[in-house]
Amino acid sequence: MEVVQQRQSTLAIAAQAGELRRAAAWLQAAAGARGVPGADIARLDMCLHEAVANVIDHGGLPATAQVQLTLEVGEASATLTLSDKGKPFDPTTAPQHTQPATLEETLPGGLGLVMIRSQADTLHYQHHDGCNRFALTVQWTVA
Numbered sequence: 001m002e003v004v005q006q007r008q009s010t011l012a013i014a015a016q017a018g019e020l021r022r023a024a025a026w027l028q029a030a031a032g033a034r035g036v037p038g039a040d041i042a043r044l045d046m047c048l049h050e051a052v053a054n055v056i057d058h059g060g061l062p063a064t065a066q067v068q069l070t071l072e073v074g075e076a077s078a079t080l081t082l083s084d085k086g087k088p089f090d091p092t093t094a095p096q097h098t099q100p101a102t103l104e105e106t107l108p109g110g111l112g113l114v115m116i117r118s119q120a121d122t123l124h125y126q127h128h129d130g131c132n133r134f135a136l137t138v139q140w141t142v143a
Contacts, residue, residue, distance in 0.1 A: 007034060011069045013052075015061040015084070020052055023069060027080070034073040040138045043119040044071075044080050047136050050116050051082050051091075059086025059132075076142045077121075081135040090125045091116065091134060 009030035013019035027048055031041045048069070055067055061084060068083040091113055117123070120136035127133070 007073050009034070009071045012066045013069065014063060015056050015059065015065040015067050015086075016063045017053070017056055019067075020049060023048060023052060026069070027071065030071050031073065031078060034071075034078075036073060036078045037140050040078060040140050043138045044078060044136075046119050047116045047138075048080060050113070051080075051134060051136070054089075054091075054113075055082065055084050055086055055132075058089065059084055061086045077137050077139040079135050079137040081133060083131055083133050085131055088127045088132060090127070092123045092125045 009026070011023060011026045011030075013023050024045055027045055028041060031044060032038075036044070052067060055061065061067075065085060068081075070081040070083070072079045072081070116136060119138070121139045122137045124135040124137075125133070
């Protein structure tokens with residue numbers, strides 16, 4: 001497999017659910033071309049879907065607003081950063097989701113951050129000049 005020398009790739013998408021497929025295709029191609037292992041691309045993809053869905057559903061953005069995606073690949077890690085101008089929200093300090101005790105207590109939704117936390121090795125959030133920047137990193141062992 002030929003590995004792309006440029007370690008960074010970016011994509012701007014509209015804050016619409018229909019853009020998730022395009023974002024996933026970009027991530028697959030960009031990460032694969034930069035030598036990210038398949039299992040780690042899958043981890044990034046799950047995080048991408050959940051994070052973008054949260055921005056769309058809870059960020060208060062119009063559908064025409066842009067969400068900037070940046071993928072940076074190192075020797076044994078890849079960081080996906082989402083930037084948007086929605087409502088400030090720090091997913092790194094959001095409370096942990098509590099497990100319902102009974103089926104009756106179970107509510108739909110609310111598991112996006114649980115999935116992101118379970119797939120990413122590190123999370124970082126910054127709000128600066130009206131812009132949210134949420135970065136999640138996956139790491140792997142280099143053989």
